[in-house]
Amino acid sequence: MSESTSGNVKPHFMQxxxxxxxxxxxxxxxxxxxxxxxxxxWDVMNIPTAP
Amino acid sequence: MGTxxxxxxxxxxxxxxxxxxxxxxxxxxxxxxxxMFIWMTGWHFVGPQNMSNETYKTxxxxxSKKVAEMQxxxxxRQDEATGEDVVAPPPGSDVYLAAMSWQYxxxxxxxxxxxxxxxxxSLDVGHGFSLQPENINxxxxxxxxxxxxxxxxxxxxxxxxxxxxxxGVNAMGHHTxxxxxYVKE
Numbered sequence: 001m002s003e004s005t006s007g008n009v010k011p012h013f014m015q016x017x018x019x020x021x022x023x024x025x026x027x028x029x030x031x032x033x034x035x036x037x038x039x040x041x042w043d044v045m046n047i048p049t050a051p
Numbered sequence: 052m053g054t055x056x057x058x059x060x061x062x063x064x065x066x067x068x069x070x071x072x073x074x075x076x077x078x079x080x081x082x083x084x085x086x087m088f089i090w091m092t093g094w095h096f097v098g099p100q101n102m103s104n105e106t107y108k109t110x111x112x113x114x115s116k117k118v119a120e121m122q123x124x125x126x127x128r129q130d131e132a133t134g135e136d137v138v139a140p141p142p143g144s145d146v147y148l149a150a151m152s153w154q155y156x157x158x159x160x161x162x163x164x165x166x167x168x169x170x171x172x173s174l175d176v177g178h179g180f181s182l183q184p185e186n187i188n189x190x191x192x193x194x195x196x197x198x199x200x201x202x203x204x205x206x207x208x209x210x211x212x213x214x215x216x217x218x219g220v221n222a223m224g225h226h227t228x229x230x231x232x233y234v235k236e
Contacts, residue, residue, distance in 0.1 A: 015065035050107035050114075050170075050196045 102199050104189070109196040111174040118147040122157050130158050130231070137233065145170060148211075148230070150178035150191045155211045155230025163206050163234050172196045178228070179214025188214050203234040 017023055061067055069077075095103045126136045138157045140146050142165030149156055151174040161167060171180060173193040180189040185205075189197065211230035218225055 009063050011063060012065035015063070018065075047106055047108050047195065050109040 102187075102201065105198040107196045107198070108194065109172055111172070111193055114147070114170075114172040114196060115149060115174055117145075117170070118149045118157070121145075121147050126157070127160065133158070133231070140167070142166065144168070147171075148180075149174050150180065150213070150228075150230075151175055152178075152217055153213065153224030153228035155180075155213075155228070158231045158233070160233040160235060161201075161203050163203050163236055166200065166202050169199045169201045170196055171199070176217050177215055178217050179212075181212045181214035182232070183210045183212055185209065190215060203232075206234045206236055208233055 011019075059067075094100045121140060122136055122138055125138045125140045127139045128137050129135065130137050136157045137160050138146075139160040142162055145168045146159060146161070147170045148159065149172060171189070171191050172195060173191045175193060177193070178191045180191050181187070189199075191197065209232045211232065213225055213228035216225050217228065
């Protein structure tokens with residue numbers, strides 16, 4: 001904290017987000033769930049029937 | 052100055068200028084990620100990778116019907132070693148190969164340099180298609196029909212072994228589960 005230039009500077013929203021460990025945990029669960037599990041299920045459900 | 056194990060000492064760390072070498076590491080590693088992502092499609096065309104396949108839904112009944120129709124139409128002889136039907140479908144046609152506990156049927160006879168659409172499915176549980184000695188491996192599932200566009204490029208006798216432990220309720224036949232493909236000129 002010694003390098004702070006001003007105590008009133010509002011942190012950048014990206015800093016606030018990256019410092020929020022619960023948000024990071026939620027994203028760590030959500031992103032693989034959407035791009036791996038849900039995408040995979042959607043893909044399997046859309047396999048066409050053999051002619 | 053902090054380390055990667057401790058929080059940044061500057062409470063407004065996001066607005067700190069990024070050191071030049073760090074920027075380069077970020078740019079290079081991100082560019083490499085993007086390149087590798089796009090290059091995934093390249094492996095479908097370059098290198099001795101597993102072939103890309105099409106997948107369809109089917110049923111064991113529907114698939115065994117297709118196998119039986121092909122077998123009735125194109126059986127050319129009985130295999131000397133096993134007594135099983137040897138089926139020689141014409142080049143360019145759809146070829147059906149069924150996996151079941153514990154065999155791959157029928158035995159296929161293909162021509163070198165000719166294209167075939169090889170359909171595979173399981174009639175009961177999950178099996179593995181392992182073509183030896185080429186070492187081409189796929190999983191074969193019940194309920195799904197996998198289609199591969201294949202062009203045999205070597206003549207000879209090729210063995211198919213089950214590469215997925217398929218066990219059995221009253222007996223253990225996985226290790227005896229074999230099939231055969233003949234490739235002729």
